[in-house]
Amino acid sequence: DQQVKQNSPSLSVQEGRISILNCDYTNSMFDYFLWYKKYPAEGPTFLISISSIKDKNEDGRFTVFLNKSAKHLSLHIVPSQPGDSAVYFCAATYQGGKLIFGQGTELSVKP
Amino acid sequence: KAGVTQTPRYLIKTRGQQVTLSCSPISGHRSVSWYQQTPGQGLQFLFEYFSETQRNKGNFPGRFSGRQFSNSRSEMNVSTLELGDSALYLCATRTSGSLETQYFGPGTRLLVL
Numbered sequence: 432d433q434q435v436k437q438n439s440p441s442l443s444v445q446e447g448r449i450s451i452l453n454c455d456y457t458n459s460m461f462d463y464f465l466w467y468k469k470y471p472a473e474g475p476t477f478l479i480s481i482s483s484i485k486d487k488n489e490d491g492r493f494t495v496f497l498n499k500s501a502k503h504l505s506l507h508i509v510p511s512q513p514g515d516s517a518v519y520f521c522a523a524t525y526q527g528g529k530l531i532f533g534q535g536t537e538l539s540v541k542p
Numbered sequence: 543k544a545g546v547t548q549t550p551r552y553l554i555k556t557r558g559q560q561v562t563l564s565c566s567p568i569s570g571h572r573s574v575s576w577y578q579q580t581p582g583q584g585l586q587f588l589f590e591y592f593s594e595t596q597r598n599k600g601n602f603p604g605r606f607s608g609r610q611f612s613n614s615r616s617e618m619n620v621s622t623l624e625l626g627d628s629a630l631y632l633c634a635t636r637t638s639g640s641l642e643t644q645y646f647g648p649g650t651r652l653l654v655l
Contacts, residue, residue, distance in 0.1 A: 474645075476646070477642050520584060527640070527641065529598045532577070
């Protein structure tokens with residue numbers, strides 16, 4: 432039972448363009464969402480988060496959008512840089528409990 | 543400040559054996575969570591320990607167990623290994639605060655033959 436889904440295993444984008452990574456969830460009780468970035472041979476690192484009471488959160492080049500009615504969130508990276516190439520995981524939680532992760536999307540930013 | 547340390551980094555075992563993985567948290571972090579990462583499944587939550595007590599548990603069989611010591615270091619044990627247990631095992635540590643302050647270790651890559 433995959434409560435958090437990232438349906439695109441991979442995404443390729445040209446440097447300078449926008450990267451859009453998508454995530455869907457099924458559990459309407461989730462109240463907090465996080466995005467993590469993972470390089471090979473390293474653990475995931477926290478990138479950005481959003482509470483269910485908001486629909487947008489921005490941090491520099493990274494913006495997360497939340498559509499509660501569609502149970503959908505997306506991460507926008509503008510402009511994309513080669514150093515952004517990594518696997519991106521979205522995760523959801525309820526009342527600060529355990530994190531439920533998606534399967535990950537591998538982003539490749541080409542120069 | 544030193545990061546999260548996981549040992550060993552790589553491990554090869556055969557079916558039926560058992561394995562113990564270790565996680566040393568960042569100084570001051572009292573919560574340790576364990577995750578299993580496999581291709582196609584992403585990261586799946588195993589359990590969380592806080593102050594030597596299991597605070598949360600995922601949907602894994604009883605072959606997967608853990609414990610936490612008084613110095614906050616944590617161990618994870620898998621008994622009667624199966625081929626499907628081959629994965630990257632990650633631990634993440636934090637203070638009692640928000641999940642944004644959770645830091646992951648580099649993981650232990652387990653291969654079961």
